[in-house]
Amino acid sequence: MSSAATGSTAPESELLEAAGAGDEHAFGRLVEPHRRELHAHCYRMLGSAHDAEDAVQETMLRAWRGLARFEGRSSLRSWLYRIATNASLDAIGRRPKRVLPVDYGPASDPHDGPGEPLVESVWVEPYPDEQLGVEDGYAAPEAHYERRESVELAFISALQHLPARQRAVLILREVLGFSAREVAESLETTPASVNSALQRARKAVDERLPKQSQQATLRSLGDEGLRQVIGGYVDAWDRGDIDAVVEMLTEDAAFAMPPLRTWFGGSEGGHEALRGFLTVGPLSGLWRWRHRAVRANGQPALAFYAWDETAQTHLPFALNVLTLRGARISAVTAFICRSIESSDPEAYARFPEEPADPRRLAAYFESFGLPARVD
Numbered sequence: 001m002s003s004a005a006t007g008s009t010a011p012e013s014e015l016l017e018a019a020g021a022g023d024e025h026a027f028g029r030l031v032e033p034h035r036r037e038l039h040a041h042c043y044r045m046l047g048s049a050h051d052a053e054d055a056v057q058e059t060m061l062r063a064w065r066g067l068a069r070f071e072g073r074s075s076l077r078s079w080l081y082r083i084a085t086n087a088s089l090d091a092i093g094r095r096p097k098r099v100l101p102v103d104y105g106p107a108s109d110p111h112d113g114p115g116e117p118l119v120e121s122v123w124v125e126p127y128p129d130e131q132l133g134v135e136d137g138y139a140a141p142e143a144h145y146e147r148r149e150s151v152e153l154a155f156i157s158a159l160q161h162l163p164a165r166q167r168a169v170l171i172l173r174e175v176l177g178f179s180a181r182e183v184a185e186s187l188e189t190t191p192a193s194v195n196s197a198l199q200r201a202r203k204a205v206d207e208r209l210p211k212q213s214q215q216a217t218l219r220s221l222g223d224e225g226l227r228q229v230i231g232g233y234v235d236a237w238d239r240g241d242i243d244a245v246v247e248m249l250t251e252d253a254a255f256a257m258p259p260l261r262t263w264f265g266g267s268e269g270g271h272e273a274l275r276g277f278l279t280v281g282p283l284s285g286l287w288r289w290r291h292r293a294v295r296a297n298g299q300p301a302l303a304f305y306a307w308d309e310t311a312q313t314h315l316p317f318a319l320n321v322l323t324l325r326g327a328r329i330s331a332v333t334a335f336i337c338r339s340i341e342s343s344d345p346e347a348y349a350r351f352p353e354e355p356a357d358p359r360r361l362a363a364y365f366e367s368f369g370l371p372a373r374v375d
Contacts, residue, residue, distance in 0.1 A: 036133030045088035047098035110277035140177025148298030
């Protein structure tokens, strides 16, 4: 078939026929419009943007190889979601579940230092929803969760605690709005089994989620209210005013730094622990910071750059995803990209020399459209 017949204006039936005959260009036209939403789906399943990309690539490969078996009884979109779900389930079976440090162990004493980083594959990763496949609103009228709500850190973390098939059922039914029959076909089970798994999954997730989602909180604050919260936090940080920073945090706020297992604050440590951590750590005066505002996981975030003497510029250090409760910050999850040199050996030891895979972690900044350095 000519390339003109497989262009962007060709009907899906013509593209399917051409792709079935081996036309890779036609296949690309068919599947590319779905890539972004499939990536978001795989991220919900896996808790990792990197693993999601691998799962999407595997989905496209399986779809290409299995195109002859696509009979058109469901939509192409439903068929691709079925493949992506099963590719994700296979990936889950090959690795441990991902968590956040607050789920890994109790809060730490800030005077003990942050400890050693764990392997990167243990942790939930941040997600650049603006760059990839997450939009406002609901994916379908039957969906229970908003699309941005379904990538919030609390939601992604709660999902990772579910058994894999329950996770798939909840996402397919409550986030994407597929029917019980469609989900049953995807997972090769019965609608009754799907509904039973959904009830268990709902209960488990609801027990872990806060009373109000970040999307509801952001709407209640409004654009101006959010600017005041983030602006006040950034201003206090820039001035090195530890007391002012702490006052912007809730009494039970947690400050975590994956891939470090340690975290500070919480309901037991409170403001005293957070003040101690900031004093001996990031606001000790030993580091020079720059920051850029961004969004991650449907939440406000700050990309922090630290001065590097060798490069004579500010280089990516951590992506801080902020969780809000009203007009205060209830959690800071700082995904560390790298360590920085310091003339104080003790201060240098407070951060990991080589956290997990720095090259891949630093790629977070690229995926958020952020520069590799800030002068």
